[in-house]
Amino acid sequence: MNFNINGETHQLEVDLRTSLLDLLRDHLGLTGSKKGCNQGACGACTVLVEGERINACLALAVQYQDRAIVTVEGLGGEPLHPLQQAFIDHDGFQCGYCTPGQLCSAVAMAEEVRRGLPSFVTADLSSDVMTLDHDELRERMSGNLCRCGAYNGIVDAIAETYAKEPA
């Protein structure tokens, strides 16, 4: 099987039962993506597939051959991605376990807002322009849990990076 992770191509044979998350962590050594619940409830495993966020724990790796996958390792490094710096500036974590998923999720979420995808709390579904206010941000990030409860810092970091107006 061929996988395209963070711009690199990897060719390897894995058991068909392997999830995308286990492929990343156990076969490619990319342990940034975290295994929290392993059942799609926490979002710690969030990665980007062609720019869209998915839960890698619910994904069978075999379905994601030859797709452009980005993990937290591919988001930034030197220098940090602006969102990573904002998480540091706003203490958007305590233990840090959910952070890679929060980062990947927020990057894709911002793109969803930019292209005009509404959310459940969007008043006018037919509007062309979406605004990332406080309620929108929290609704759109609800697939990422933080059991330390660092949500205030997480929201501030994402708002500073992506919201046009203060959240």
Place this chain on the structure above:
Amino acid sequence: MTPFTYARAADAATAVSGAGANAKYLGGGTNLVDLMRETIERPEALVDVTGLAQAIEARADGSLLIGAAVKNTALAEDRTVRRDFPLIARAILAGASGQIRNMATVGGNILQRTRCAYFYDNEGSRCNKRQPGQGCDALDGFNRNHAILGTSHACIATHPSDMCIALVAHDAIVHLEGRAGKRTIPLTDLHRLPEGHPEIETMLEPGELITAIEVPALGFGRRAIYRKVRDRSSYAFALVSVAAALDIEDGRVRDVRLALGGVGTKPWRAWQSEAALRGAPATEVSFRRAAEAELANAKGYRENGFKIELAKRMIVAALQELAA
């Protein structure tokens, strides 16, 4: 997870001919992969149908034809859906998370299985759906999230979908392809009530594949709302949800669509309420009477009896908002 073979189908005909007796069609995997990991589902073969029809066709007569492999996000994002079928967009956006909506397909959403904790508890609980004849631990257990309509002595599990509630309100028609050919079936008839056999959940023949969902035009479809009450404000299944569309003329209800989520063993079209409403004055008294009619046969269990009154109040509130 038990071992399986994997094949990616290029089209519906290939998928159907390639699916053997113990095969499962694989969409986004958000439910099936989880169930396989718990060994509740043990297919010997997976036929990946995510490459099949992904188009959302807005047809000249105002209806929609939605390919079964369309992702939930794509359906909620579609311009025509958002303008003319806002109930569908809102219901989809009420369900799951951004990540899961990006993975899940429309066909898979319809065929997702209940989230009853006793169904999932493979080792420790009795479940007639998982193990026919075993008994049901939900009947006397923690059943806050369970159904009050369409239940039986064998099963009180809810169908968990939000999207399906909007689709049954819209009279959606499911397009199927199987070994015996193609056919269609109304979505309201696709899911079965549990009765004595909760393990048989749909009217699908073995090997039959959902290829598309057809949604007829609804003139008053823009005057619609989807309300959902849940234990947290986002990313949770419904305790009760209401999909409603209302057409009022001269103070009377000319037509109405009403469906309920979180309360039924299948996506629940509120036929009794609709019948009580057509021709009635568009007033709170009529709305309450209609709600009473639908919930007359509801049965509450140890921890979910509150859903009966909650559902009534949500029906009234939704209709009042639309009538305002």
